[in-house]
Amino acid sequence: MNKITSTLLYSLTGAAAIASLSSCKANKEAEPAKKMNIIYIMSDDHSYQTISAYDQRYIHTPNIDRIGNEGVRFTNSFVANSISGPSRACMLTGKHSHTNGFINNATTFNGDQLTFPKLLQQNGYQTAMIGKWHLVSNPQGFDHWEILPGQGDYYNPTFIQMNGERTQVEGYATNIITDKAIDWIENQRDENKPFCMLLHHKAPHRTWMPDTCDLELFADKTFPLPENFYDNYEGRLAAQKQKMNIANDMEIVYDLKMADKENEIHSGMYEDWGRQMYGEGRMNPAQKAAWDAHYDPIIAKFKKDKLSGKALAEWKFQQYMRDYLRVITSVDRNIGRVLDYLEEKGLLENTMIVYTSDQGFYMGEHGWFDKRFMYEESFRTPLLVRLPGGKKGDVAELVQNIDYAPTFLELAGIEKPEEMQGESFLPLLKGEKVPEWRNSLYYHFYEYPAEHSVCRHFGVRNERYKLIRYYNDIHSWELFDLQEDPSEMNNIYGQPGTEEITQELKAELKRLQEYYDDPIRNEVIVE
Ligand code: SGN
Ligand code: CA
Helix, strand or coil: CCCCHHHHHHHHHHHHHHHHHHCCCCCCCCCCCCCCCCEEEEECCCHHHHHCCCCCCCCCCCCHHHHHHCCCEEEEEEECCCCHHHHHHHHHHHHHHHHHCCCCCCCCCCCCCCCCCHHHHCCCCCCCCEEEECCCCCCCCCCCEEEECCCCCCCCCEEEEEECCCCEECCCCHHHHHHHHHHHHHHHHHCCEEEEEEEEECCCCCCCCHHHHCCCCCCCCCCCCCCCCCCCCCCCCCHHHHEEHHHHHCCCCCCCCCCCCCCCCCCCCCHHHHHHHHHCCCCCCHHHHHHHHHHHHHHHHHHHCCCCCCHHHHHHHHHHHHHHHHHHHHHHHHHHHHHHHHCCCCCCHHHEEEEEECCCCCCHHHCCCCCCCCCHHHHCCEEEEEEEEEEECEEECCCCHHHHHHHHHHCCCCCCCCCCCCCCCCCHHHHCCCCCCCCCCEEECCCCCCCCCCCCEEEEEEEEEEEECCCCCCCEEEEEECCCEEEEEEECCCCCEEEEEEEHHHHHHHHHHHCCHHHHHHCCCCC
């Protein structure tokens, strides 16, 4: 059977066609339908604002969009704890942070607990994990893994192999992770088994280092400042305390690459790291030459212009946006490579493809970069899923990253273990209605005191309202009406007229804390 016939058959009837094809074989018992493969692509800190399927203001991402166009775009997708390691632990275990134990990036993941890759592996799947892992302990439940140590590097990254050896690979991380993923699918897996591949990019994490071929992109573009770029954080105590402000906390040398050869520019505590990273450090001579050809003239102009105040803040914003979007361009291009490869091999028809990020990110909203807060830009995360034979279009139900594991398991025909707290959204992917779907989400962020100074908080969000409780050093409540105030500028907690909704949300918050059994409810009493 040639590829066109097979493509047609698969796309017409999906899994049923796969089953009937195998049952055509003469004098052979009917083989069960082949299980769907899973490719779970996740990048690090990719904001939905910079995916054109979600927002057309900044960049065109045709390949990422394709996943949503040929499948489902989740318009209300959220995380449980907006920071890398914790998010990853939630996704692997299907459990909230307090249950899986990985509450902040300083924790070590207890890899002995149940995860979806383990269950898939035990049920006949071949499993692989390539790229950023960030859980300190070694991956378990994978037939193959190659991970970046910690955050990893953009240029000539080192990978930790399954045998514990560390190997440095020349090139750019996003390309290399993609090469390795395609190579595993092409040459290393057992073709008789379904597979599940976790393809997890380092990009576009700080410090947003573009590939050399993308350095000139967006050079002439000026991006509109978000309306609340100059937010003064009135009525929001934790926001006043944070250190993730572009104007004040984004570093000229480290974040914005102004590592001048004359060593005249000095900025921030990470300056030395920056000078090392953008100097001879990890780059080879060709990479360094391309890098300098781009940044040297910008450094020269920066020195000459001597910007300050708002002009400096806005220059920082523009530089940040350009670098970040260049890094996204490379992510998108490499996702295109994966999709083209799968198409060429006839694998698109029996592979579910997921694109998401470990959390959202601020693109200057509230004046910020980074994440952590339960505010929309970082509580949300992009989620596009292409399921062959499934629904095409938007899904508006509230989903959370604890739902991924149950979804993958259901797709593979494996029952959800009792301890998993998420819900499978497979029915939503198939276009089914789920009347009893949740109508509120629980969130809990712990990493404090720490970098960026975002206080500990938990909260609840429903379709329209969000209630946040900060604790630890700051004890305060915030209430937002997302319909009236989508940018969360106006904390209406305690205002006349909000008594009823506040009581309702507090009751819901208590219910969720009990339902998910978060021990914080014994320490910080919601009343
Ligand atoms: C690093 C970054 C922070 C970032 C955390 C967590 N600093 O510490 O800006 O918030 O990672 O990010 S850096 O100087 O090392 O770049 S996470 O996505 O990995 O959780
Ligand atoms: Ca992240």
